[in-house]
Amino acid sequence: MHRYFLDEPIESTIQINSEKAVYHHLVRVRRAKVGTTAEFVDPRQRLVIGKVTGIEGSGATVEVTEELKQSVELPVQVTVIVSPVKNDRTDWFVQKATELGVDRIVLTKMARTVVDWGKQQEKKRTRFEKIALNAAEQAHRLKVPEIVFENYQEAVLEAKDQGLVAWEESAKKGEQAQLVKTAMAMAKGERLAILFGPEGGLSEEEISHLADQGFLPAGLGPRILRAETAPLYALSALSTIWELQAKR
Known part of the structure; x- marks a missing residue:
């Protein structure tokens, strides 16, 4: 599952502006559709799985479906x-x-x-x-x-x-x-x-x-x-x- 880094804290719904590189890769490159899932990380290192629920010319809407706990960074x-x-x-x-x-x-x-x-x-x-x-x-x-x-x-x-x-x-x-x-x-x-x-x-x-x-x-x-x-x-x-x- 592809992982994306976001600029803002994750809430229950993620709005991805069409001018963002995340939108370009998710929608244009991966050709995401309603129902497509991906992983998203915010600046606080919160990691979630999100499902695309809407795609428009102005952006995409993603609903958080699961929060993940991972320890992958070096301890120092x-x-x-x-x-x-x-x-x-x-x-x-x-x-x-x-x-x-x-x-x-x-x-x-x-x-x-x-x-x-x-x-x-x-x-x-x-x-x-x-x-x-x-x-x-x-x-x-x-x-x-x-x-x-x-x-x-x-x-x-x-x-x-x-x-x-x-x-x-x-x-x-x-x-x-x-x-x-x-x-x-x-x-x-x-x-x-x-x-x-x-x-x-x-x-x-x-x-x-x-x-x-x-x-x-x-x-x-x-x-x-x-x-x-x-x-x-x-x-x-x-x-x-x-x-x-x-x-x-």
């Missing part, structure tokens, strides 16, 4: 702070990070960032938001991750209860436990921020500055990962720790 709110990467690899990263449960994606330029979108930044953000929405629907999540562009000074001050910075030198020096140690110490509802360097890596100066901001260096295994792969590795590991081997 994970913010990933990343650098833009070349070509369409950021598109791919946004899609996969959404599927893996990321709460917030912060894009920022670092010392060795090579990509500069300039005036295209707002267009890129709109594209990423659409990719995240589609991925959240496909993954049957209860929220769409927020995607923001910030300068580096703002990014490292992101609200968090714990912070990590993925650093390949940590792995080279044999550090293996910081990611697991931090994850296991966190409680449900807390916020974890993880920063990942650009394609050229992070400098020693950046690592030192990040330590001052509460980011602990953490290795991600013995292999060198691409800039867009490392966050997905971390999100997968966190899911394993929090959802597959621990009861929270």
